[in-house]
Amino acid sequence: MAGTTGGAHVHNGPVFGSIEKGSVTFQLGTEAEVTLRAGDVFYEPAGVVVSKFDTTTEDVVFLGYFLLREGSAPEIEFTAHAQASGIGIRPRPRGAGGRACERPARVHLADLG
Structure with missing residues (x-):
């Protein structure tokens, strides 16, 4: 959703991604x-x-590719400031076979929190 702040965060593995629609x-x-x-x-x-992955004046859709060891699940951890403001993320189901990178997840920033 336009104007959404993603919140400062870290991942448990490297993430490569692309913006499919909109801007951040x-x-x-x-x-x-x-x-x-x-x-x-x-x-x-x-x-x-x-520190920032915030939508601008338009909605955004992006693909995120988590490069993880087999059997590892993608994780996101928000910094203390982001957690204090109530920002969170719901885990997404893993693909068939349990592979974390089997297919990229399409994410709307509105899904955060």
Whole structure:
């Protein structure tokens, strides 16, 4: 949903992704903010704080590819500030065969929290 703040977070493995529709403001740690638009790709290293993944003035749909060891499930951990403000994420079901990267998950930021 437009104007949604994703919340600062980290993942348990590296994430590669692409913006399918819309745009987001993206920031890793204290690096410069960038605007990602449809067709752009992004990388979130394991254990590095993703400070911003916020929608702009339009809805966004993105694909996220979690590169994990077999048997590991994708995880997201919000920083203390994000948890205090009530931001969370519901886990998504795993694909057939239990493989974490069997197919990418389509995510709407409105699904957060």
